[in-house]
Amino acid sequence: MGYTELKDELKEILQREEGSTVLLYGPKGTGKSTIPKALAKTLGYSCMEKSAAALQNKFVGEGIKNLDELIDIGKIMAPAVIILDEVTGILEHAGLFSHKSDETSHFNSLFSTGPIKGIYFFGTTNNPTVINTTSLSRFEHKFFVDLPDAEERKGIFRHYIGWEIENIPEGVSCRDIQRAASLLKRKNEREYSHLFFQYLTPENKGQNWEKVREAIGDDLSLIKDYFGVKKDTVELLTSVEVYDKNKTTPREKKNG
Ligand SMILES: Nc1ncnc2c1ncn2[C@@H]1O[C@H](COP(=O)(O)OP(=O)(O)OP(=O)(O)O)[C@@H](O)[C@H]1O
Ligand SMILES: [Mg+2]
Secondary structure: OOHHHHHHHHHHHHHHOOOEEEEEEOOOOOOOOHHHHHHHHHHOOEEEEEEHHHHOOOOOOHHHHHHHHHHHHHHHOOOEEEEEEOHHHOOOOOOOOHHHHHHHHHHHHHOOOOOOOOEEEEEEEOOHHHOOHHHHHHOOEEEEOOOOOHHHHHHHHHHHHOOOOOOOOOOOOHHHHHHHHHHHHHHOOHHHHHHHHHOOOHHHOOOOHHHHHHHHHHOHHHHHHHHOOOHHHHHHHHOHHHHOOOOOOHHHHHHO
16 A cells, blocks of 8 residues: 555544544654654644653553543544554563553553544554554554655655655665755755665665765765765765764754
8 A cells, every 4th residue: 555545544534433543553764653643734633642662651550641641631632643653662462561561451441442532543663563462453443554665755755855866776764765855955966866865775774874874984985986076965975864863963062
């Protein structure tokens, strides 16, 4: 199923039912969190996103309380889309971690009689296989969100940057494309787009920006000689790590 079909189907679910439970699973950076958020916005629904890890706490019982709170706020703000990212964090195989399985059974009982009125509950995960079967059965709908195909890669890139390129390699995620586009857009480096994507190969895993940087770094002189790359472009290409949100960016360092 492509993104267009997925969005259409989800939109229909959000419109036709009183409430719903949906599991979106698949590789990283494919829109599992973004798509429901965007649909909520389109439909004028409230939207809350939280990671399962953030619900949890070192205190036993806190995770359950936080989950209830999220649902309660959703009821007040209904119709509401609630996105619980990395939902596997609380839906592991029962009994694996005692404190987690409390949350698992709480989740299972929350949705034991079906969806909650006015609440569209989305769980997202990269690995649904670790979810226990009872929790899995609580999701009325389950969709596999795959990496983009060739046409989608082209379309997403065009969406973010306004022009097209061919041959964005397979294995590159929507997030990779969005990041690459914003990186290239800053300097309007149209001519380097192919070069850039060359390094976003499946072997580089697409998501591994350290590796991409390394690959570019290793070939730096080659790139320079072959393409006659301007110095600031090389810097631009080698500074992809600034887009890793978990790190302090060089810019922040400078200003701070
Ligand atoms: N279908 C899409 N079309 C255009 N851009 C997209 C699409 N999917 C994702 N993106 C871009 O990629 C970014 C990451 O997407 P998102 O966070 O929804 O991925 P995810 O599947 O939830 O990833 P993870 O598994 O790592 O949580 C988005 O902020 C958006 O910019
Ligand atoms: Mg996500």
